[in-house]
Amino acid sequence: MWFRLRSRPFRTVLRWQLAVTAAFALIFGFFAGSHGAISAVLGGLISVCAGAVFAALGSFAEGKPAGIALVTMLRAEAVKIGLMVLLLWLVLAAYAKAVVPALIASFLVTAVIFSLAALVREE
Numbered sequence: 001m002w003f004r005l006r007s008r009p010f011r012t013v014l015r016w017q018l019a020v021t022a023a024f025a026l027i028f029g030f031f032a033g034s035h036g037a038i039s040a041v042l043g044g045l046i047s048v049c050a051g052a053v054f055a056a057l058g059s060f061a062e063g064k065p066a067g068i069a070l071v072t073m074l075r076a077e078a079v080k081i082g083l084m085v086l087l088l089w090l091v092l093a094a095y096a097k098a099v100v101p102a103l104i105a106s107f108l109v110t111a112v113i114f115s116l117a118a119l120v121r122e123e
Contacts, residue, residue, distance in 0.1 A: 009120035010055045017048050017110040024109070028102035039099040043106030046087040051114045054080040084111070 021044025029037030057076035061069035088107065092098060 007055060007059075007117075009117040010051070012120045013114055013117040014048065014051065016113050016116070017044060017051065020044065020109055020113060021048070021106055024102065024106040028099060028106075032099045032102060035097045036099040036102045039095070039102040040106040042091050042095070042098070043103040043108075044110045046084060046091065046107050047110035047114060049087065050080045050083045050111075053083055054114075 021041060024040035024044060025037040028040040032039075054076045057079055058073050061072035061076075064072065084107075088103075091103065092100070
C-alpha cells in the first residue's frame with residue numbers, strides 16, 4: 001500500500017469514528033431494522049473514507065515550507081468535502097431503502113469526530 005496512516009491523531013480519530021459507526025448501526029438496527037443498520041454504516045463510512053483521503057493527501061505537506069503545506073492542506077480539505085458530497089449523493093441515489101435519519105446522523109457525528117484530531121497529542 002502506498003500510504004500508511006502514520007499520524008497518531010488520525011489513527012485515534014479513525015478508531016473513534018469506527019466505534020461510533022458500529023454503535024449507530026446497533027442502535028438504528030434495533031429501531032429501524034437491517035436497512036437502518038446499513039444506512040448508519042454507510043453514513044459513517046462516508047466520513048471515514050473522506051477522512052482517510054484527507055489524511056493521505058495531507059501527508060504530502062509533511063516537511064514542506066509553510067506556504068506549500070497550507071495549499072496542500074486546503075486542497076486536501078476541498079477533496080474531502082467534495083468526496084463527502086459525492087458519496088452522500090451516490091448512497092442516496094443508489095440505495096432506495098436508505099433510512100435517511102440513520103445515514104445523516106451517523107455521517108454528521110463521525111464528521112464532527114474527525115475534527116477532534118487536532119485535540120489528540122502526537123506523542
